[in-house]
Amino acid sequence: MNINKIIKKTKKSKYIQYCLKLLFYIVGKIPSRKNTIIFESFFGKQYSDNPKAIYEYIKKEYPDYKLYWSIDRNYYSNFKHQNLNYAFRFSFKWIFLMATSRYWVVNCRLPLWIPKPRDTIYIQTWHGTPLKKLGIDIEEVRMPGTDTVTYKKNFLYESNKWDYLISANSYSTEIFKRSFGFDNTVLESGYPRNDFLYTHNNKQNIEEIKSKLNLPKGKKVILYAPTWRDNDYYGKGKYKFSLKLDLNTLKKELGDEYIVLLRMHYLVAENFELNEFKGFVYELSTYNDINELYLISDVLITDYSSVFFDYANLQRPILFFTYDIEEYREELRGFYFDLEKQAPGPLLENNEQIRKYLKRISEGSYQLPSSFKVFYNKYCYLEDGGATKRVVTNLLDQKDNHS
Structure with missing residues (x-):
């Protein structure tokens, strides 16, 4: 069953959305699988960016980890030649993996209704060094389907779930912490994708x-x-x-x-x-x-x-x-x-x-x-070909600190 079709109806039925969140909470009570990581890039549309770099490094250097990709089924063609373990976004398999994986590695925001299980470590890699104003720094939001107050409120609600945020330089770190209202750990490492x-x-x-x-x-x-x-x-x-x-x-x-x-x-x-x-x-x-x-x-x-x-x-x-x-x-x-x-x-x-x-x-x-x-x-001063190693070492070689 494709839960994505159900989610599209949630504007009409808050009850359905509540049921989905409840399902996520129930599955999330299962102890997280310590060596399981799920990756997502640009809402499941691409095998790319920082999540790809981190995935390929872990796959090579940490073979004991079980790695999965979150995929938008409409963009499966972008993944079919990669020999990946995957789950289609909003499927029951996806909910199970999201609710039980130890790590989420994501480069964009996730849907607001998804609760982060207590044992999950959410690594937000983001996807660029900021020139344009971001998050709560945007004075007037002109995007469809939202307004300035709602946009900023939702952004802060999402960023509050992040445990780690990757930054390419000290300039980005300062802006990210303020514009995302982020008080957890910034990994100022350079971008793995670079x-x-x-x-x-x-x-x-x-x-x-x-x-x-x-x-x-x-x-x-x-x-x-x-x-x-x-x-x-x-x-x-x-x-x-x-x-x-x-x-x-x-x-x-x-x-x-x-x-x-x-x-x-x-x-x-x-x-x-x-x-x-x-x-x-x-x-x-x-x-x-x-x-x-x-x-x-x-x-x-x-x-x-x-x-x-x-x-x-x-x-x-x-x-x-x-x-x-x-x-x-x-x-x-x-x-x-x-x-x-x-x-x-x-x-x-x-x-x-x-x-x-x-x-x-x-x-x-x-x-x-x-x-x-x-x-x-x-x-670009941190970019030297070793950013991925720095990020993964911080996350996995110190996993005892996450228990």
């Missing part, structure tokens, strides 16, 4: 990834990875996105040398019509591991997405396509720092500027700005 950018950054791995994706050989790669806009949506959890990047001009001027990879935020619901750009533009928004896309890309174009914090580890050019920066900063989210002054690359307002900078990069006349080194030293 280890890959240090351990696999070589020609052989890059060529293997390109071959796996059937990308043309000999072409350089532009990765376009923008974020979403809170006030532009179809409905709760489904956001619109208008593609402002002039693909026609880029194809005409750079098509002989470059290809473009589109990587939309996981909340963006658009399906772009790209037939006329076949062989030049590749839509890879649902591709599991963005780290592989970072690795094969020669330049990143983004806006206010936290992807640039991760991509900076590769010390390659980053262009910021910030055509709506005033609206985004003043009316939607607000920023934690002055992007104009601290960005590790130029802020560009239109496609002509984008074209000119890509030309400079293509010709080899572009150099990383002086702001890049300052940025790298402030936000």
